[in-house]
Amino acid sequence: MNGKLIESDIEDVETVAKGLEEAGVVVVPGFLDRAAVHRTAEECIRLFRQTPSWAHHEEYSLGQSVRMERADIDASQFPAVAAALSGEPLERVVERVFGPDCIFSRTVYAIQDVVGSRTRVQQLHYDKMRHLKAFVYLSDVGPSNGPFHCVPGSHLLTRELEEENRSRRIVPTDDDARELPEDLVDKVVPVTAEAGTLILFDSDIAHHAGIVTSGERLAIRSLSFGSYRREQWYRTDGTPEIAP
Numbered sequence: 344m345n346g347k348l349i350e351s352d353i354e355d356v357e358t359v360a361k362g363l364e365e366a367g368v369v370v371v372p373g374f375l376d377r378a379a380v381h382r383t384a385e386e387c388i389r390l391f392r393q394t395p396s397w398a399h400h401e402e403y404s405l406g407q408s409v410r411m412e413r414a415d416i417d418a419s420q421f422p423a424v425a426a427a428l429s430g431e432p433l434e435r436v437v438e439r440v441f442g443p444d445c446i447f448s449r450t451v452y453a454i455q456d457v458v459g460s461r462t463r464v465q466q467l468h469y470d471k472m473r474h475l476k477a478f479v480y481l482s483d484v485g486p487s488n489g490p491f492h493c494v495p496g497s498h499l500l501t502r503e504l505e506e507e508n509r510s511r512r513i514v515p516t517d518d519d520a521r522e523l524p525e526d527l528v529d530k531v532v533p534v535t536a537e538a539g540t541l542i543l544f545d546s547d548i549a550h551h552a553g554i555v556t557s558g559e560r561l562a563i564r565s566l567s568f569g570s571y572r573r574e575q576w577y578r579t580d581g582t583p584e585i586a587p
């Protein structure tokens with residue numbers, strides 16, 4: 344099914360790092376085992392309902408998106424969410440990609456997509472502030488419940504497109520991050536996989552969320568950055584960038 348994608352064990356840091364460098368995306372089946380998937384999914388649902396003070400509901404159409412800083416998570420109440428994207432092997436990968444002064448799994452999102460969810464991330468785009476995204480399915484994801492889609496290798500194109508902006512610490516607008524060559528659309532690959540699968544991707548890759556036509560998709564994801572994120576970045580209008 345995912346024949347065009349590189350698969351690896353998360354412990355195999357070199358294969359993962361090489362895959363990220365060359366393709367911009369690596370799939371790690373079984374990153375969370377069944378028990379961890381179950382506990383994490385249950386805690387995500389609880390987060391949507393209770394939303395503790397350290398978690399923030401985002402505007403997200405019909406589905407749910409709760410954002411939190413990993414450092415703020417109350418691990419006594421939400422141990423599985425706190426642990427899901429905190430593991431050592433993942434940290435080693437992030438360090439290998441961004442160096443020892445990286446910012447590991449800083450911000451975490453729990454997300455639920457349902458039939459009728461409509462968001463801008465369903466359009467082909469790259470993310471404005473480059474990061475490494477760890478995206479874990481907490482449901483089995485097939486063609487009808489909104490698989491993540493991406494164009495392997497397209498991160499190299501974004502790197503070129505954004506080179507000048509980045510040298511000046513400028514992030515593009517949402518519209519700029521959707522200006523991509525038309526032929527990429529034919530090269531988009533859906534990532535269908537079982538619950539517990541980790542999709543690790545360079546956010547420079549051209550990607551979009553799938554549309555849910557039946558069932559739902561539950562997922563948790565984190566953002567890791569290089570040390571460049573500690574600097575002040577600006578929007579194209581000159582105002583400071585504050586988004587994750």
Ligand SMILES: O=C(O)CCC(=O)C(=O)O
Nearest residue numbers: 464490491492551552553
């Ligand atoms: O929900 C998805 O499948 C992808 C969303 C997205 O654009 C992202 O995580 O950067």
Ligand SMILES: [Fe+2]
Nearest residue numbers: 464469470550
């Ligand atoms: Fe995105």
